[in-house]
Amino acid sequence: MPVPFRTVLLLALLPLATAWAAPFVPSSDAEVLETLPLRIDSPGARELRELRKALAAEPQNLDLALPLAQRYFDEVAAEGDPRYIGYAQAALAPWWNLSEPPVPVRVMRAKLLQFNHRFAEAKADLDAALRAQPDHAEAWAWRAAISLVQADYAQARVACQRLQPLATPLMARACLAQIDATTGQSAAAAQALQRALREHPPTDAAESLWVLTRLAEAEQARGAHAAAETAFRQALALGRSDGYLLAAYADFLLDRGRAAEVLTLLKGRERSDLLLLRLALAAKALNDPALAAWQQELSARFAVARLRGDDALHLKEEARFTLQVLGQAAQAADLAQRNFATQREPADARILLEAALAARNPGAAQAALQWLAESGNDHLALTTPAQALKGLK
């Protein structure tokens, strides 16, 4: 009987994932073993606890299940902690497998599914929700976001346009600018975002954070480093510790050869895999002794994800780790190729191009080169390795 590949993988990886496993009995009752994300007596935790209790008493009550699922989803957004995705799904258990659930369940299900990169199912739910409620703003917003990840720019544009009467003017313009920035008009997109910020000042910090981050990326894409730096710093000054913003700024600093600043910026943020990866990249660039421990920790985390069968969620990060920390270009190109099959954002294309270039294997980057040609993307960080790859041919 042939042994399934999955089993072989699991067996090979389990020792790695549990290599340091050595159970012990703590010496003192006072020893702190674990720090919880939410203190039991914090208002957020209390609210969650009350919702949970109410739903436990009436698990079929959608009016209780939906707010609880939303609360969990908010936690994911704030903490980046995927456990809450599972909690939210469990709260919706009575409706989760229905083929025609109520619209709010469909939208929530789509939000949870896309988190695990189940984009096709998420899109199907959103489309069904939008057929029932054509002015469902949140569904359009998610539809735009998923289309963007899947490089379906025509659909993304439609969704942004449908969103226009339903959202704030700043958001509507930023929605479209985001598409322009990806499809070869990064300069125009940066200018449009600047103008939108002037004409429609953000009404809260969350909106500011989002638009400034998009602006910083657009400026970076067109090579306006000083303007990008300014936007990043304005976003950071908002004081919201946003994992994505920190990762994006760290990447900017790494590109500019300012690795030492990354170590300072991300000090103590090792818990997030995204940020731990940037720390490892910075340590690699600086020959910092911390690299060994961070490298081992990242290897272990990727191994654990693969054990679960969740490795597809982390292919982009793993490809970058494999290329830039481990220096294994061929494996990195393979991982980046698999990643690009489901996610086609500029960062996904970039790692594929870089890995294929390092592996001197232009064929591996075929999908990214094609995407580059079709989208017209003009990011310098992409066009440079693409040119080099064409030179290899």
Added chain:
Amino acid sequence: MGCAGLRGALLAALCCLVSMPSLGHKPSDSYLSLAQPLGERGGRLSGQWDIALRDLDFAIGLDADGDGRITWGEVRARQADISAYALARLKIKADGIDCRIEAGAPMIDRHTDGAYSVLPLQVQCAGAPTQLTLDYRLFADIDSLHRGLLRLQAQGGTRAAVLGPQAATQSFELARPSRWAQFIDYGREGVWHIWIGFDHILFLLSLLLPAVLVWQGKRWRAADTFKSAFVDVLKIVTAFTVAHSITLSLATLGFVALPSRWVEAAIAASVLLAALNNLFPRIHGRRWMVAFGFGLIHGFGFANVLADLGLPAHALALALLGFNLGVEAGQLAIVAVFLPLAFALRRTALYQRGVFAGGSALIAAVSSLWLSERLFDFKVLPF
């Protein structure tokens, strides 16, 4: 939905899908390992189950003082609840029959995403499983993405699986040793047991020592013919065999159960009485009846050994037969060495005084010590 709420939702969509650290922390996993101890033939498995303290806290609340930190004291205080919660959500079946799972005192281990409670597991199934079925429901009601990462080490190698709400019940075929290999295996154990089971050897010897002699005129004399000695031995060995086979089978098949300490004590007493009967003959000529009577007790002793070895549920009769035949083969080997030697030496003083009288006295001494040890539960003899 209010205006601010809608804006928040839209921002979540527009920024977070693109920006969401999909690999923020780690989803919830537990690590379950189960292993058949080396050489295990029965239904015992040992294992370990690592469950994240964060998940346990979410399920049953560990942070008693609500300070957002879980201490060892807080875990220890909920030890029983943790075991009860976890064990209520894991079922293991061996060939369709529920196994008993017990958890030992928890320890702690650290994995990539924090501290885990480590539960040592002892699993007892009715017999050696050929198909092991796990029903895994841990956190199924509160976290749909929770997974149990299983590592199962059993006959035929190691395998791994991902358990969870998506596939709560999974079965694993364990390689079954061939019936012939099993038969030989239990037969070898039977031979081995009679050879290292000094009490059985000494009992047999006590009955065999006088076989080359005859009790005549209040004293032992050498037997005249090999045939008479042989017939005597044949009767004794057959009676012993028939008797212990009966009780071994009854006990193994579960019809009769006796406390092992009393069985062991009675076996010691049987050795003592057999040896004393050589020195101060009360019963002669009919020693096969003694062999039969006491053989019944020795059968219970064999049954305890067989139970300790563990029995395959699907091949109980085969194991029983193999073990029993092994015992007989071991016994016959002893007889085959003993009888010709004893017959040749039967007229000598060495045999009559030394081996027979001295040996019987020594056996009586040893067995009385055994008897005291087993009655009063202490240990002086090394065997």
